[in-house]
Amino acid sequence: MASEDEKSRSSHSDALQDAQVDERDQVKSDTIALPSHVAGSGTLDRLVENARDYAKASTAENTNKAYAADWKHFARWCRLKGTDPLPPSPEMIGLYLTDLAAPTGPSPALSVSTIDRRLSGLAWNYAQRGFSLDRKDRHIATVLAGIKRKHARPPVQKEAILPEDILAMVATLPFDLRGLRDRAILLIGYAGGLRRSEIVSMDVGKDDTPDSGGWIEILDDGAVLTLNAKTGWREVEIGRGSTDQTCPVHALEQWLHFAKIDFGPVFVRTSRDGKNALEARLSDKHVARLIKTTVLKSGIRAELPEKERLALFSGHSLRAGLASSAEVDERYVQKQLGHASAEMTRRYQRRRDRFRVNLTQAAGL
Template sequence: MSRKTHKTNQQNNGDERDKALALPAHVAGRAGLAGSDTLDRLVETARDYAKASTTENTNKAYAADWKHFARWCRLKGTDPLPPSPEMIGLYLADLASGAGSSLSQSACRPLSVSTIDRRLSGLAWNYAQRGFSLDRKDRHIATVLAGIKRKHARPPVQKEAIQAEGIRAMAATLGFELRGLRDRAILLVGYAGGLRRSELVSLDVGKDDTIDSGGWIETHDDGLVLRLNAKTGWREVEIGRGSSDQTCPVHALEQWLHFAKIDFGPVFVRTSRDGRHALDTRLSDKHVARLIKETVLKSGIRADLPEKDRLALFSGHSLRAGLASSAEVDERYVQKQLGHASAEMTRRYQRRRDRFRVNLTKAAGL
């Protein structure tokens, strides 16, 4: 797809969403209405808020979901509007069988249950933006999805957690030039905070420094407090100082900010090609993923596996899983640090834990 076509598709998706946000017909049709300029400005403001209701990555995924479904409908000789539970049920079956996950003539790998579920959420969201309601409980959708889950559901494939010794080895592979200081701070702060990639790169030095900020940092004698506007809402993350400067996330961040001369705007930015100067451009979250994979290879973690398998085992989530698996503290503290609504979600991140610490069999008298 050309850049021009991609831009046009994004514009079309935005136009469709904006149609639901306009002046009422009885107001819009009255030209010269007193205060109409103010109302028009409020419409634009409402549209800006609507665009901010979901993250950029979610918007991209939902746009791709709609584009795929719309093309599938055209190939089947039908139209995606208005919503048809019968056709959506057939679409889900096509995705699960492997024929519909690609629109080429050749068969392809079936999509996972989680991906199909996400696609359905994307369709429901897109229909809502176009003024339609999609009933996911309709039998043509619900029964097909239940059958797909019963037949094809598998335990989720989890990325491997990076343990404490691993993160220390990864940090040790980095130099002490500006780029190395930055990347070391990313690894250590991301690990100690149990942060998502997007949370890391969206941090600013201060509150309201930039319009695309996802939070800011506060430095105290005992550590850092991160104020994050995360996917689960505003939350605080406390990162205490470590036992040595070599592995202390607070010290690593202070070193980066000091030598990069950053006291305003994004915390983690790009550097010049020679690695000696900090630029103004905020890092992409993709840099975090690349950094983790590169330092995993350099540090020799899981050297018993081929390089391709090692790269596939680790991702940005390895930092969050590593904290959850390594921190020998009450589970409630880990849950709070990761921003999880339930202990069950936290346990999914714990790759190594004492599963039988609480023995209900003995507690029940057996």
């Protein structure tokens, strides 16, 4: 049996090899460079750097992180199997997908959607390295089709936050600076049907910061948010509510006024005592934590154990809440959420008027 010292050396060796693989992958991933026959210059070098920045910005930051993690996992898997991830081998990728769906080790099996996302991550990473991965190759396509046929399940949807829920949640917040900020986050996120990344990426004005994901314009009748979202630029109109206590625009105005914010990120961190607004933009993780915390405090679904209650709600609960609660033509909800199809919008509707059109009776039965 190996001694603790031997195990430690083995673990350190594995970590070192992983780091070396990551470093090689990083070098290989910097694919945008000057042709070998072109001499470098200050201007051309700056253009190369700018081109790399644009290439990185072609996908969302969270997507980049996920794809990087996908490649790291696959590269380590290849090393453990005694092979190399480059060039792409459809046969090995088929085996990799099989191991994700029915792992031979202690790792849990992944869902079909996660496996599909991993494959997309590998295809993207290969493209950045100058290779083409044919997802229709029989070694990949047939294995993936079999995994979907055997393991596919209906998607697990997060619970929608309904009107009575959001009111109960904001009622748990204090009226200090931090409470004003969190109240505006919940109400704006709910009324706008926003993703959590969209909430925290907004600036007060256009082009206030390099990492801006959009800006706001407050008018007499409401607020217009111009957002650079997953599906491109879109405008979101948020009208004023019936009372100041529930009005998202009023909550936003209160936060900006008392936090003295007129430039830069809309939602920022506060000092430890909650009395001063800082310059640092909030992380989208704050939105998820805020939702879970206020759900617990407000007693929503109190009949369930705390762990189950927390698992029911996430940032998507705000978008699902708007889609499920707005009693208007579906087209308006689709536009607000920024969906390309009505079918996608219906996936967010947790309580819609089912059987409004009874085709059975319409067919004469």
